[in-house]
Amino acid sequence: MQYLLPVLFIISSWLFIPLTVNANQTEPTPGRLPVQPDLRHEPVQPLLPAKNLNPGKLTLGKNLFHEQRLGRDNDMSCASCxxxxxxxxxxxxxxxxxxxxxxxxxxxxVFNSSLNHQQFWDGRAANLHEQINFVVANEKEFASNWPAIIKKLEQDATYTLAFNKLYADGITADNIRDAIVTFERSLITINSRFDRYLLGESDAINQDEKHGYQLFKSYGCVACHQGSNVGGNLFMKFGVFGDYFSTKRKLTNADFGRFNVTGNAADRHVFRVPSLRLVALTAPYFHDGSVQTLEQAVKVMAKHQLGRSISDEDVSSIVAFLKTLAGEYRGQPLPAIQRQKQPGNKP
Ligand code: HEC
Ligand code: HEC
Known part of the structure; x- marks a missing residue:
């Protein structure tokens, strides 16, 4: 066999027939056109920046996102969390x-959250506008109400001027939400290495990362995590294979997921499939933050979502692929910061 191969190779090159046609082959061969993989129909698609956002509303929304007076005690904004x-x-x-x-x-x-089909782990908010109402009313968050918030903003001449310029009816709950949502829609992390690969830059990711992506598809992760946000568009049970929750010491209300919204028994432990776009930067994992590392999260997924055990090599390649999904915000890569150890914060 070891003799036959070179012979075949010589014959094939003589006949101008490539011995192997590799879909990933991108090296241009002299005298021939490079074989570019066609990545237009992949289950993961590149993120695109939001278009036609009103610049005035964007700035106002950014200020409101950082506005601590939205909270009852004037000490908490969206940006606090x-x-x-x-x-x-x-x-x-x-x-x-x-x-x-x-x-x-x-x-x-909040990055790329405008692409999710519903908001929150259990999808109880239909969209970003509704999501803000939950923050305002939540006793552990803003613990407030719209009339109180509007009253506070009306006392600020800068806000009054800005709202009157942008909205015919000035400061209203609708307009506050509209400005914040405009800002949130701008939070798209474009230009990740993986997206550059999808858009034709074949060496934007390395062989191991490409292999990780193939495994992500062949194991079946893409059945749930797909599209430009690599998730965020389906509800699925956590624990399709085996009961993930039986290993927990104590179940919380939140562990029931979508059941809390619909009251439907079939929705027990059903969650909105999260986006994996920034997963390399958002440890710890899962709705309960129970898993510390991405490697462990991938193992749990293989076991409980796909009924498969997965080798450490495959886990490491999938993790390498997941790390290529994080893009940039305002032209800068998002930094991975160290996990803070806060008082009262569980490990
Ligand atoms: C005290 C911390 C805290 C504050 C303040 C806060 N959030 Fe959140 N935010 C959370 C938590 C926790 C969740 C998940 C809740 C859930 O899924 O039940 C969340 C979920 C979200 C989501 C849904 C994301 C997704 O993938 O489903 C969006 C969007 C969001 N917040 C935006 C905002 C905005 C806008 C504000 C300000 C109006 C805000 N948050 C204020 C902690 C906070
Ligand atoms: C049947 C659907 C399904 C499949 C298949 C699936 N997942 Fe998930 N994935 C989910 C759901 C649902 C969650 C949210 C679980 C929770 O915390 O409640 C999740 C969460 C995750 C998380 C944690 C995200 C975070 O921000 O906390 C990672 C990482 C992940 N999946 C990776 C994978 C990988 C890798 C595969 C393939 C080995 C995979 N998933 C297969 C549905 C699925």
């Missing part, structure tokens, strides 16, 4: 809300 200078979330297991009380679930990132 969703750190834009890091991963659009934070690294606590459960973020601390008002009076240092832990929130019920791990905080997801």
């Amino acid at each position: 969703h750190l834009l200078e890091s991963n659009g979330a934070n690294h606590r297991h459960h973020t601390l809300g008002r009076n240092g009380v832990e929130l019920d679930v791990n905080t997801p990132t």
Whole structure:
């Protein structure tokens, strides 16, 4: 056989027939056109920047996102929990809300959240506008109401001027939400290495990362995590194979997921499939923040979502692929910050 191969190779090159046609082959051969993989129909698609966002509303929305007067005690803004200078979330297991009380679930990132079909782990908000109403009313978050918030903003001449310029009816709950949502829609992390690969830059990711992507497809992760946000568009049970929750010491209300919204028994432990776009930067993992490392999260997924055990090599390649999905915000890569150890914060 070892003799036959070179002979075949010589014959094949003589006949101008390539011995192997590799879909990933991108090296141009002299005298022939390079074989570019066609990546237009992949289950993962590149992120595109949001278009036609009103610049005035964008600036106003950004200010409101950082406005601590939205909270009842004037000391909490959206940005208190969703750190834009890091991963659009934070690294606590459960973020601390008002009076240092832990929130019920791990905080997801606001980056790319405008692409999710519903908001929250259990999808109880139909869209970003509704999501803000939940923050305003939540006793552990803003603990407020719209009339109180509007009254505070009306006392600020800068806000009054800005709203009157942009909206015919000035400061209203609708307009506050509209400005914040405009800002959130701008939070798209474009230009990741993986997207550059999809858009034709064949060496934007290396062989191991390409292999990880093939495994991500062949194991079946793409059945749930797909599209430009690599998730965020389906509801699925956590624990398709084996009961993931039987290993937990104590179930919380939040562990029932979508059941809390619909009351339907079939929705027990059903969650909105999260986006994996920034997953390399948003440890710890899962709705309960129970898993510390991406490697462990991938193992749990293979076992409980696909009924497969997975080798350490394959886990490491999939993790390498997942790390290529994180893009940039305002032309800068998002930094991976160290997990803060906060008082009252579980490991
Ligand atoms: C005290 C911390 C805290 C504050 C303040 C806060 N959030 Fe969140 N945010 C969370 C947590 C925790 C969740 C997940 C809750 C859930 O899924 O039940 C979340 C979820 C979200 C989501 C849904 C993301 C997804 O993938 O489903 C968006 C969008 C969001 N927040 C935006 C905002 C905006 C806008 C504000 C300000 C109006 C805000 N948040 C204020 C902690 C906070
Ligand atoms: C049947 C659907 C399904 C399949 C298949 C699936 N996942 Fe998931 N994935 C989910 C759901 C649902 C969650 C949210 C679980 C929770 O915390 O409640 C999730 C969460 C995750 C998380 C944690 C995200 C975060 O921000 O906390 C990672 C990482 C992940 N999946 C990777 C994978 C990988 C890798 C594969 C393939 C080995 C895979 N998933 C297969 C549905 C699926």
